[in-house]
Amino acid sequence: MHIIVIGAGISGMMSARELLLAGAQVTIIERQQAGRESSWAGGGIISPLYPWRYADAVNLLASNSQKAYPALAAQLAENTGIDPEYLNSGLLILAPDETRAAVSWAQQWQVDLQQLDRQQMHDIETTLKSPVEEGLWLPQVAQVRNPRFMKALHKELENLGANFILESPVTGFEHKGANISAVKTADRHYFADNVIVCSGAWAAEMLRDTMPQPKIEPVRGQMLLFKTKPGTVKRITLWDSHYTVPRKDGRVLFGSTIEHTGFIKETTREAAELLHQCAIDLYPRLVDYPIEHHWAGLRPSSPGGVPYIGRHTEYENLFINAGHYRNGVVLAPASAKLVADLVLGRETEIDPAPYGFDAVRD
Ligand SMILES: Cc1cc2nc3c(=O)[nH]c(=O)nc-3n(C[C@H](O)[C@H](O)[C@H](O)COP(=O)(O)OP(=O)(O)OC[C@H]3O[C@@H](n4cnc5c(N)ncnc54)[C@H](O)[C@@H]3O)c2cc1C
Structure with a gap:
């Protein structure tokens, strides 16, 4: 089976990886270089921020992906020689008003969540000046370093035999009955058995001539990188909509808008x-x-942050894996597995209904 994946961000490259590992032939068409948009710009936190604010559909993908990440990162490092810097730095959330919701979420998803007082917060993060008396500590939360992760994925896919068509914006589709018969770029038509739209914030625009359209919109996020001495910040710390992400070499990311x-x-x-x-x-x-x-990226927002993963209702061989909003990195492995299962006609591990084009989202 030959599959065209449109977009070489984390959603596209992880989908391609699943398909290549299953023996499919994959062509990835990307407007620019691989992994240079939202997937490059993000913080790489392997957890939703305030996970209890999300629907079970998001938490299920997150939970399955978190289990997959350690092996995935290790395989990428070994296969490509590029270390994606998977690092367990824990997540400290300063949101005392949300303790009850957090505790109930942690019980439901069997997550290690500890309630810390000011002294205990100081013990795990001496340089933090907490604006609140209590913190929620998730010691298992890890991170990856986005640019490295993207480079490793790109190389992994090349090793697996993916055909990358870079710097080639997709301009539209040709249809034949209920099928996409060709994917068009400025100078060529590409043909495949199936097509997956993984173009992030640009997915709705790409599907503008089809009905129904996914409700995916760009939401800009800006980030700062401090050139910090190792040990200055040790934990991912979340306060309101802002957070620190301490990288392996000591640098500290601060996001975001x-x-x-x-x-x-x-x-x-x-x-x-x-x-x-x-x-x-x-x-x-x-x-x-x-x-x-200092940089910015465009997150692919969707109602409730529930991504669109599934077959288009109008075209039998058109699929989507996009709209992961603030959680595209943490949700990537399970989302890729789901879309690959659907494309290949395999039984899915999780119920695809909540991610469908016509699923009701908040
Ligand atoms: C500041 C910021 C912080 C974030 N922090 C986190 C975090 O800590 N943890 C987390 O899980 N998530 C985080 N996210 C969200 C996460 O980065 C995104 O959800 C994820 O990267 C989306 O991946 P994607 O592959 O769907 O989209 P993208 O990475 O944007 O990839 C889409 C690709 O499609 C290509 N494309 C678009 N149009 C066309 C076309 N016409 N033809 C061909 N190619 C096309 C683009 O060039 C791009 O390469 C953050 C995002 C931002 C911006």
């Missing part, structure tokens, strides 16, 4: 100032370190 600015991906000085102030409020020692990088 949530901005409805359409497809405009530019960074702004206001956001840099706001993020910088929030960062030093939480970790005063960060004031001593320079900002090495």
Whole structure:
């Protein structure tokens, strides 16, 4: 079976990997270089932020993916020589008002969640200046370093025999009855048995001539990278919509903004100032370190953050794996497995209904 995957972000490349490992032939068509959009820009936290705020459909994908990540990261490092820097740094959430919901979520999903007082928070993170008296500590939460993860995935797919068509924007489809007969770029038509749209924030635009359309929209997120000495920040810490992610080499990511600015991906000085102030409020020692990088990415938002994973209702050989909003990294392995199962006609491990085009979302 030959499958065209449109978009070489984490959703597209992980879907392609599942299909290649199952023996399928895969062509990936990407508008630019592989893994340079939202999947490159993100924080790489292998957990939804405030997971209890999400529907079971999101938590189920997250839970299955979290189990898959350690082996996946190890395989990528071994197969490609590029270490995606899977690191268990734990997640400390400063949201005392949400303790009850958090505890009940942790029981449902059998997650190790501990309630910490100020002294206990200080014990695990000495440089934190917590604005609240209590914290929720998830010691099992890990992270990956996005650019490295994307590079490793790209190389893994090349090793597995994927055919990458880079710097080739898909411009549309040709239809024959209830089938997509060709995927069009500026200079060529590509043919395959099945097509999967994995174009992130651009997925709805890509499917503009089909009905129904997924409700996927871009939401800009800006990030700062502090060039910090190792040990300055040790934990992923979440306060309101802001968080730190300490990388393996000591650098500290600070994110992020949530901005409805359409497809405009530019960074702004206001956001840099706001993020910088929030960062030093939480970790005063960060004031001593320079900002090495400031960037933005476009998250593919969907109602309730429930991704679209499944077969299009109008076209039999058209599938989608997109709309993971703030959780595309953590949800990637299980989402890829689900879409691959559906494309290959295998029995699915999880019920695909909540992710369908016509599923009711919040
Ligand atoms: C600031 C920020 C922080 C984040 N932090 C986290 C986090 O900590 N944990 C987490 O799980 N998630 C996080 N996310 C969300 C996560 O990054 C996204 O949900 C995920 O990357 C989406 O992956 P994707 O492959 O669907 O989309 P993308 O990575 O955007 O990939 C889509 C690809 O499709 C291509 N494409 C678009 N149009 C066309 C076309 N016409 N033809 C060909 N190719 C096309 C694009 O060029 C792109 O490469 C964050 C996102 C941002 C922006």
